[in-house]
Amino acid sequence: MPSYTPPIADTRFVLDQVLGIDRYANLPGFAAASPDIVQAVLEEGGRFCAEVVFPTNQSGDHEGCTRHDDGSVTTPAGFKEAYKQFAEAGWMGLGAPEQYGGQAMPHVVSTAFEEYLISSNMAFGMYPGLTHGAIAAFLAVGSDAQKALYLPKMIAGEWTGTMNLTEPQCGTDLGLIKTKAELAADGTYKVTGTKIFISAGEHDLSDNIIHLVLAKIPGGPEGTKGISLFIVPKFTLDSDGNPGARNAVSCGSIEEKMGIHANSTCVMNYDGATGYLIGEENRGLAAMFIMMNAARLGVGLQGLGIGEVAYQNAVAYAKDRRQGRALTGPAEPDQKADTLFVHPDVRRMLMECKASLEAGRALMLWGALQVDLSHHAADEAERQAADDMLSLLTPVIKGYLTDLGYEIATKAQQVFGGHGYIREYGMEQYVRDARIAMIYEGTNGVQAMDLVGRKLPRHGGKAAMALFGLISADIAGAKDGRQAELAGKLEKALGELQAGMMWLMQNGMKDPNNAGAAAYPLMTMMGIVSLGWMWLKMARAAQAQIDAGEGDRGFLDAKLVTARFFAERILPDVGALRRKLEGGAEAVMALPVEAF
C-alpha cells in the first residue's frame, strides 16, 4: 500500500525563501497570507488530503466510475463522503474571491495546496479542478448576474463545473465544431450536439453540474471565429436560483481509460438543452482559452503531484528493501544484504526524481505567483511583464512538467523492481494516471508548437528576452559567490538554449518544418534551463540561510547537494538537445509515407 506525506517544508522553503512572498504583502490577498496563516492552511489542508482523500485513491482506481441505464454516474465508494467533507471544510474557496464566499488567498498558496490534493488522488482532484476552470471563465467573461447566480454555489463546492470543447470530429482543431446553439424566443439558446471526453461530465458528488459548452450560432462566421460559449446547467435554475427542471443534457456513456479511473470521462449529449450565452457572441474561444491557460498550469501541477507521491514511495521502498551488496563492500555487514540505497543506479533514479521535483515545484509556484502579479501588481507594466512571462512559460510548465511527471512515475516504479508492476503496490497506477497529463489540454506536441509558433515570436520575442534577462541577472549575482560553479553551468546551458533559438529563427522562416521539428527539443531545453534557474535560486536561498545560521541544516545541505546533482547530471542534456535541434527537419521528413 502506498503512503503520502505532504512536502510542507519544501513548499514553505519555496514560498518564503525563494519567492519571498512576504514582499508582496501590499497586494490584495497577500496581506492575509502571513507565514503563520500559510503554515496553518498547508498543514491542515495537507492533513486533510493525506488522511481523508488519499485513502480513496487506490480503491477508487480499482472500482472506477459506473454509468447506470438512466444515464446517471456513480463515483467509487468513499468519494461522495470525501467530497462532501472537502466542500464543507471550505477548501474549494481557498483562492476564490471573497465577494462570492471564497477566502481570496493568493493563487500561489492555492496552487501549493492543490499539489497535495493531486498527490493524494489525482482523479478526485479533477472534480474540484474542473470547477476551478469554470469559475475562472465566469470571473473573466460572465455578467454580474451570472456570477451572482452561479459562483457562490460553485465556490462552496455545492455545484461543480465542466468544460466542453472536444467533439468526435474535432480535438485540437476546434474550427470543426458542429454543436449548434439556436436562439429561442426567450433569449436563451437551444444547444444541440455531442461532446466527448468530458471530464466530470456526470457524477453523484454535487447537486448541480454547470457545463460550459462551445457551440456555433447558426449563420455566424465559419471556423473558430464563429464559436460562442454557453452555460448549460444539468438542472436549470428556478426563480430562487436553486436547481429546478432537468435540462436536456445527458451522459451517453463513460470511457474505459488507461488511468484516472475514478474520474468520469463522459460522452455528453445535448438535445436542445437550454443554454445561456456567456461572454460575447462569437468570442467563445477567447473565453475558453482563459480556462485553458489556467487548466494547462493545473495539468502541469498534475505532473508534479503524481511525480511527488510516486517518488516518496520509491524512497520508502529503497530504504526498506535489502538486495545485494554495495559495490565498495558491505555497508551493513550485520545484515544479510544492503538497502537499495547503496546501488548507484538506484541512487541515479532517485536523485533524478528529487532534483526534477523540487525545481519543478519551484517553477510551478513561481508561475502561480506570476498569475497573482498579472492580476494584482501595483502598476500596469509589472502586470504586463508577469502576464508575458506566464504566457511564455505556460506551454513549458504543461509540456515539460507532465513529461517529467510520467518519467518520474516510471523511475519510481522501476525502483520497486517486479513489485512495481504488481497492482497492490500502487506504483503502476501512478504510471497510468500520469500518462494522461501529457495528452489532454493540448498534447505536449501542441504545447511545443504553441511555444515555438506563438509564444516565442510574440511581440518580437520580448518575453523570451525578458526571461533570459532574469536568468542572466541571477547568474551574474551568483558568479562570485559559493554558487559560482552552478551559475557557470547554468550560463553554459542558457547559452546553448539561446543558440538553439537563434538557429530556429534563422531556419524556421526558410522551412516551416524546421520550426516544427525543433519545437519539442526546444520546449525540453527551456524546461531544463528553467529548472536549472530554479536550482540556482534555491541554492542561493539555502546558502543564505546557512550563512545566517537559520533553518534546518540537514534540509538546507540537501538542497545544495541536489542542486549540484542537477547541474552535473541534468543540465548537460541541453547541449545534446541543441545538436538534435540544429539537425533540422531534413532527417525527420525524409522518409516517404509508403516506406513506413
Add this chain to the structure above:
Amino acid sequence: MKVLVPVKRVIDYNVKPRVKMDGTGVDLANVKMSMNPFDEIAVEEAIRLREKGAATEVVVVSIGPAKAQETLRTALAMGADRAILVTTDDAVEPLAVAKILKAIADEEQPGLVILGKQAIDDDSNQTGQMLAALMGRPQGTFASKVEVEGDSVTVTREVDGGLETVKLAIPAIVTTDLRLNEPRYASLPNIMKAKSKPLANKTPTDYGVDTTPRIETVKVSEPPKRVAGIKVADVDELVAKLKAMGVAA
C-alpha cells in the same frame, strides 16, 4: 458555562524521536511539533459541548515556549473562542502547570476543565489530578463519555476492568481518553478566522508560580534494540529453556 481546555505543544505523534547525543533528552531541533493528541480530543469535546448548548465559551490555554502560540491557533481554528498563552522556556512539570491552571481557573471560573489524560512526550498523567486537588474539586479521569446535566457532569471512565460511570458536581475536572471522540479537521474559514481571535500573553510570574524544574533528568536513552528470538523444537525444550532462565520452576 465556560470550559477551560489546557493544550500542550509536543513532538508530533508521527515523528520517530531521536535521543540527543549527550543523553540529556530528546532532540527537538527542527522536529515537527503538534498539539498533544489527548488535548485535541479535549478541545473537540469542549467545542461539542458548546455546539450542544451545554457550554457558552471555550477558552484554551497553553503553557510553554512562545511557539506554543501555533498550538493555540490550531485549537482556535478547530473552534475554540479565545486563548491564553503562558510563556516559559523552562521544561514544564505537572505541578507547576497545575498551579498555573489553578490560578487561571480562579480568574476564569470555568464550569469544566477538560484536559488530555497525559501528554505523549513525558507520559506523566498527573496534571489533571493535581489540578483537581489544588482546586478542591471532583475529577473524572480517562473519560470516554461526558454528559452535562444541569449542575452536574456524568463521566464514563475507562478503567482496567471495563467502564465506570461517575457523577460529579460542577465545577469539575475531566481528563480525556482516546475513545471520547474523533477530533474534527479545521475548516478553511475557521483557520482564517483563528488569527483574529483574542490571544492573551501571560507569564508564570503573572500567576505567582515558579516554574523552575524540581525534577532532575538523569539520563535519556534509546530503548534497547530487540534481539532475535530462538526457535524451540517442542514444549519440552521450551520448558527447559524457561527453567534455565529462571522464569519457571
